[in-house]
Amino acid sequence: MSTGPSRAADPPEPDAVVSTADLRKSYVVGDQEVHALRGVSVKIARGDFVSIMGPSGSGKSTFMNLVGCLDVPSAGQYWLDGTNVSELDVDALAEIRNQKIGFVFQSFNLLARTTALENVMLPLVYGPVPPRERKGRAEAVLDRVGLASRMDHTPAQLSGGQQQRVAIARALVNDPSILLADEPTGALDTRTGVEILVLFQELNRSGITVIMVTHDSDIARYANRIVRFRDGRVVTDEAVARPIDARARLAELPPPGEDEPVAQAEEASS
Numbered sequence: 473m474s475t476g477p478s479r480a481a482d483p484p485e486p487d488a489v490v491s492t493a494d495l496r497k498s499y500v501v502g503d504q505e506v507h508a509l510r511g512v513s514v515k516i517a518r519g520d521f522v523s524i525m526g527p528s529g530s531g532k533s534t535f536m537n538l539v540g541c542l543d544v545p546s547a548g549q550y551w552l553d554g555t556n557v558s559e560l561d562v563d564a565l566a567e568i569r570n571q572k573i574g575f576v577f578q579s580f581n582l583l584a585r586t587t588a589l590e591n592v593m594l595p596l597v598y599g600p601v602p603p604r605e606r607k608g609r610a611e612a613v614l615d616r617v618g619l620a621s622r623m624d625h626t627p628a629q630l631s632g633g634q635q636q637r638v639a640i641a642r643a644l645v646n647d648p649s650i651l652l653a654d655e656p657t658g659a660l661d662t663r664t665g666v667e668i669l670v671l672f673q674e675l676n677r678s679g680i681t682v683i684m685v686t687h688d689s690d691i692a693r694y695a696n697r698i699v700r701f702r703d704g705r706v707v708t709d710e711a712v713a714r715p716i717d718a719r720a721r722l723a724e725l726p727p728p729g730e731d732e733p734v735a736q737a738e739e740a741s742s
């Protein structure tokens with residue numbers, strides 16, 4: 473049917489929230505060209521939960537940064553929710569990112585001297601939510617991640633798992649359709665990591681598309697699908713027959729004991 477001049481302009485399938493075609497990214501470092509992505513074509517359906525795996529340097533973070541509109545491809549096409557993102561300028565890219573994407577990193581990336589509530593309110597400054605509604609919005613999403621009683625704590629007064637929850641709340645405050653998480657459990661102990669996966673599975677069930685990078689093949693199996701990268705290409709893309717249920721797994725784990733190396737929150741008494 474399609475006889476148009478540009479095959480690249482073919483629209484994506486309607487149920488794909490992320491659709492890439494031959495996506496490439498190269499970096500020039502000195503007189504060397506590094507090919508971080510060498511032609512990645514992936515479709516991710518709305519409401520999917522996908523794990524991205526692959527060796528260090530295989531292009532996982534590069535892919536996430538492109539999907540998250542933090543960076544632009546060197547070549548290829550990317551449709552986000554039907555919009556051809558590869559054609560947008562920097563301002564339009566920032567706007568679509570703010571509307572549709574929530575990003576979570578291994579190192580939390582919270583502002584140190586700033587309370588949980590203020591950290592979560594930050595992305596609202598750039599969005600359409602009127603100032604008088606911002607505090608309520610941030611409180612509601614902190615409550616959703618189980619931190620209603622920690623809103624006035626700074627990151628140093630929170631455990632690693634709690635800091636990651638603040639980061640997830642911040643990612644959710646603009647009501648994104650996609651949550652991108654690059655090694656979200658990499659800095660957490662096993663139990664705390666599974667607690668974060670409970671939250672991801674809940675968010676996914678509520679309709680948010682989740683894309684998560686992990687080095688851990690057990691963690692990957694909490695998702696419905698595993699995409700493996702190598703040398704800037706997708707080498708395997710498989711459904712997970714029976715994803716692990718995070719809540720059930722958590723119930724099997726020993727309760728947090730005193731010898732557990734979890735940094736306890738220091739109660740700030742005023």
Ligand SMILES: Nc1ncnc2c1ncn2[C@@H]1O[C@H](COP(=O)(O)OP(=O)(O)OP(=O)(O)O)[C@@H](O)[C@H]1O
Pocket residue numbers: 499500501506507508526527528529530531532533534535
């Ligand atoms: N800003 C950059 N400038 C130059 N080269 C880069 C840049 N970012 C990434 N690269 C290179 O691109 C390749 C892919 O990097 P990327 O960070 O995507 O890998 P990764 O799969 O996320 O690895 P890891 O598991 O270690 O996080 C690597 O060879 C890396 O050195």
Ligand SMILES: [Mg+2]
Pocket residue numbers: 532533534654
């Ligand atoms: Mg990486």
